[in-house]
Amino acid sequence: MADTLTTEQREIVAMVRDFVEREIIPVEHDLEHDDIYPEDIVRKMKELGFFGFAISEQWGGAGLNYETYARVCEEIARGWMSITGVINTHFLVSYLIETFGTDEQKQRFLPKLATGEHHGGYSMSEPGCGSDVQAIRTRAIRDDGEYVINGTKMWATNGEHATVVATLVKTDPDAKPAYRGMSCILAEKQYRGFYASRKIEKLGYKGVETTELVFDGNRQPAANLLGGVEGQGFQQMMAAIEVGRINVAARGVGVAQRAFELSIAYAQERHTFGKPIAQHQAIQFKLADMATKIEAARLLTLMAARTKDSGERADVEAGMAKLFATEACFEVVTEAMRVHGGYGFSKEYLVEQLYRDAPLLIIGEGTSEIQRLIIAKGLLERYKTR
Ligand SMILES: Cc1cc2nc3c(=O)[nH]c(=O)nc-3n(C[C@H](O)[C@H](O)[C@H](O)COP(=O)(O)OP(=O)(O)OC[C@H]3O[C@@H](n4cnc5c(N)ncnc54)[C@H](O)[C@@H]3O)c2cc1C
Known part of the structure; x- marks a missing residue:
């Protein structure tokens, strides 16, 4: 899909993808299974400026817009969803301070948040x-x-x-x-x-x-x-959570994308009845549905991010993106499990972890039921007849 990113923003997304391939994917399986905090990854993220991504340049950050931020979150979640959690609450705080903080609070907190000295x-x-x-x-x-x-x-x-x-x-x-x-x-x-x-x-x-x-x-x-x-706290926290919902929607896209990549590769390797399972139409339909859902989820997520970038209220858009992308992710990882057969149930295969990670997305940052309530409320305001 055509994006509106500048060359510099595209380079940042590419840098994150490279970081994920080199620093996260090789170690995440062991850290995840032993439930160990990724100290080294977090330290390197601070050194590379990840903790300042969504903080304005004025305060020492990179000043990424939310569209770029969404793409970055997708890339990270494709490697390991938990790492997006490390920065999500961080940027909710920086958003709150940049948007609602006093000058003194901005000066006191934002430069230290941008370096990761404050988390x-x-x-x-x-x-x-x-x-x-x-x-x-x-x-x-x-x-x-x-x-x-x-x-x-x-x-x-x-x-x-x-x-x-x-x-x-x-x-x-x-x-x-x-x-x-x-x-x-x-x-x-x-x-x-x-x-x-x-x-x-x-x-x-x-x-x-x-x-x-x-x-x-x-x-x-x-x-x-x-x-x-x-x-003012309730309105402030609700405005910030729109940023969180974009992060969670993007996580859904990233986790689902990884499940799809693993499935389409596995389907070409695994043979049954004399041919790769990818040659069975039932498996092809699964792959087609998975990829279609992921693309739709990605588009909705980017639309929500662009609405937030425009400065407009984004509760409906962020709600739709979060609802659709996380439910789609839940469905995609379940299908990935089926494509992998018994191996999908094994801890040696990543699908098992994706299957355990996906449910959080439909709960955290507001459940799917709550997203539907927010979307409906917003729609009734927009389409008011009298
Ligand atoms: C791993 C994890 C990390 C989290 N991190 C944070 C964090 O950093 N900060 C933070 O503040 N919170 C965090 N949360 C909390 C999360 O936001 C809540 O769990 C979530 O909002 C749901 O609230 P609840 O668990 O109390 O469920 P409840 O509100 O008790 O809901 C239970 C069920 O009832 C449904 N329900 C509730 N009200 C309605 C209604 N009006 N109409 C229809 N259905 C309804 C819900 O959708 C759900 O299915 C985290 C949760 C998890 C699991």
């Missing part, structure tokens, strides 16, 4: 709620020049490695509607009483940690209230 995390979910964001209970009370925070957050990706976590809290629990009493605090680990209390064991998406986060009488400076105004 960003993003935390809305709690043990009692994920989809129903307005039901959060974590409370921040202003006390002189600080916020005192108490509560437990759940499912925080990069919960151990993140040094600053954009955290949704209630500053006014009596507000009606509830979202008006919600604020975003740029919570820094350096302040006592804020820590990752446990790592959650997962089906897939291994290597990158997902943790519970505890705020136990934690005191953050009032200067860490995003934008300096209370009551």
